[in-house]
Amino acid sequence: MTHLQTSASSTDPIGCYRISDQGEVTGRIAVDGVSPWVIILVGDTVIHVVETHDHHDPERGRERRFTWAMPDIVMARGHALSIIHAESGRRLEGPTSFDSMAKPRVGGASAWRSGVAGDLSRGLNQIADGLYVDVGLNAVEPRFCRADGPDPVAEGTPALRLTATEPAPWSVHCAITPGLCEHDESALVRIWMRLTTATTPLCQSHCEFDLCRWNGQRFVKIRRLRKGRILRRYAFHDLKLELEPDERQQLISGLLFLSVRVQPREGIEIHPPHPAPAPLQDDRFEDGRLAATFRDADRLARLSEPSQTKPVSGRTSLARASGAPATDIIIPVFNGGDGVAQCLGSIRDNTTTPFSVIMMDDGSRPYTTALLERFAAQDDRFRLYRRDYNRGYTKSVNEALKRALGDWVVVLNSDTFVTNDWLAKLHRAAAAVPGAGMVGPLSNAATWQSIPEFRQVDGRWAANDFITPANIDLVRDRVEAVSTRDYPCVPLLNGFCTLISREVLDKVGLLDEDAFPIGYGEETDLCLRAVEAGFKLVIADDCFVYHAKSRTFGARTRSELSRRGGMELRNKHLGVNIGHLETQMLRNPTLSRLREGLKDLRLELGAR
């Protein structure tokens, strides 16, 4: 490699590079007063833009170096290569041509040559064999990683997740392999995609699917296959490939590609194309797809059906539910100090059925951690798991759910105060309603489950501030006196305190960390999935749990998180009429009667 003079003149080379047999391009440029970017061209096409990095060479001193792994597709056809300095336009010294390899490996997107995650460069990036990504020159911090892909697609082929800090256009090029077009007649190819974030109620991005060929410098469109839309949740497009003879030849040469171009988005996930499965068959319908789509309509109907109130005749016995199953109570903790201690103390003192507590310390400050450690030391029913940094509510709860062993779990906010016999009451409600999968109590501040008021006159959710830890036993007594133990079924439960059957989690999965990483919607999502799966959500209308509604985030942040969570919910549960579900809650006769019976609660508490 050419040595550079430390004091550059206009006749000195700006830099130089070389190409290894494996197609790795390494180079360096002088440091003095130059921009760090170099542009790589194949022919007259900008193929890549690389940022050089500071390097101290023992002999040459300070310089800037770069490395670029030449994509197979570029190596396959020897074309004139040049590298120029971005600011001055001067060429770096180095080979301008290279021996072309044999046809590029196109064995499928199975070998990820750059690892499972990393930064992307602006320009052409090779992710895996036959899988390339074109990143726009204006992209900000583009990154890629492997992702799991959509559930219905087995085989374990990973999906590709592309993200950037700002919305960027994406172009993904997938080699069309012989396996995708086995027959001379047309082949149907399926490609799954989704967006990585939801920013509007129906988040979608237009995309175009093109048949392209690599001409040695760039992907050239042969024809448009179709247009489509990418949504927040995974969905597929089927593309018909009817290849001409010369296109088949290009396929054999490894130069035929399916290109997906997406309008600017923060991120997309794409599962590489594979042959579409055979058309669905059904005994009843000539259009075999109808069986599944009718079932899907039934699934939506389960969410929309009016809540079923199942009155229990008279009042059930208030005897202890000594047969109640052992329950893991999960408490995610992020600071909270004395309030958390009160919560834990109330559990210890007021839980009358077998339980254990999983305290998930999600990076709390030392004061709170010390409190948790004391509880764990004093009572072996309290187990502590700690992380040194905050991962977010959803991940914290999921980790605890994976550790829980019981047939039932409770996810309980750390700013709550449970009342006597609370857990037994939740279990009684679950036992009373066939198919119950999740149960929630009443509270002072839990949206639809709040008593005596659920809304303030200004429309905001009520907190019923006159209820405090000092008088909650009285509140508990009043609720028990007024309740008719109907155990109404509802479409949604507030996530501040929820008893969940292990069956629900086994069937519908854990909380969605991808859509709701910090909470704000994850419990509604779980409720909807549980109802879709056929489980009932129940309110234990004789059980009261106090909720202090402490604030982890400020009002503005909460508002933004809530808005984002709402977008993710609507995009995930397309077609679900959330307003209709809320109307069901509003009109629930059991809750209405209960509130009527408690309407003088404030006065009653004040008079004592």
Next chain:
Amino acid sequence: MTRLSFVLPVSGGSGGAHSVMQEVAALRNIGVDASVFVNQQNIEGFLNTYDRYEWTAEAVKAFTGPKDLGRLAADADIVIATTNTSVHSIAEAIKETGARFRTGYYVQDYEPLFYEQHSADHALAVASFSILPDCTYFAKTRWLCDIVKRAHGHEVQRVVPSIDHTLYRPARRTARDRPVLCAMVRPGTPRRAPRKTVAALQAIASGLYGDIEVKAFGVDEPELHAAGITMPENVALVGKLKQPQVAELLRQADYFIDLSDYQAFGRTAAEAMACGCIVIAPELGGASDFIQDGVNSYLVDCGDADAIDTALRRMLSMSESERQAMRYAGMEAVAGYTPVRAALSELRALGLS
């Protein structure tokens, strides 16, 4: 005068499109300022399909995209979607232009059933029921109202279906040796059960149910060939027809069969009954709104081959007096499906009368 605009981004020819066009015609005739917006790529085919309406030049407009739709609809009081794609177009138009018109969705079919589950098209069709806030939903059959209500929690106003009785009407028939049975074959639409229909036509044409002349329409030879379907030799393939030609065919037929997997309404069966045919239609869907099985025509579980055979035997073995009674009952069942009644019911559904 209330301005209603129907967004109908199709090339025409389907039952839903016919429905909208004849109802818009009726709305205009009773003094409502009704118009139709068609997307640019379909406008030419659309105008060709509906060239018999003289008002298309004035009231059918093309739009190129959401902004253009928003501009066209800027003066409308109510903009009404007719397909799931038009729902999205209207939603985008509102978002792009800030338009403040009311919205409606005239649900012609439950379109999530058109697509494979988990496809992007299916997701968009499902989403179309939750994207327009404060939208007024209306549909012409109990089945449609019910499925939208159950799946999406929306109250759906039921409106009267319409048949163009100037076209679909009985006529004195020329004397024939044998009865005529016809069916529509649509290879491009699997839920219309083209293969099942052709198999039934073959069985009928073979004489299994008596000596019957059999005709198929709605498809041409190249389309059949592309679908890998062979029309039996003794079935007359009439080809693709325009509405007046379909009406003429039905006027000269005695029977019409529709063996679709389901029918949200069953327009062609209703039109056939208006022309004096006795029909077999799928029991799954909305045809039960106007067909009383065994009284004015027949309903059948199209997923059951034996049930289809039984229905054909019942229909094709009736005596002349039974046939006449059923024919009259069929005409009477659909006689009230007039465009004017449909138009008035839509105005009521929209709260405009």
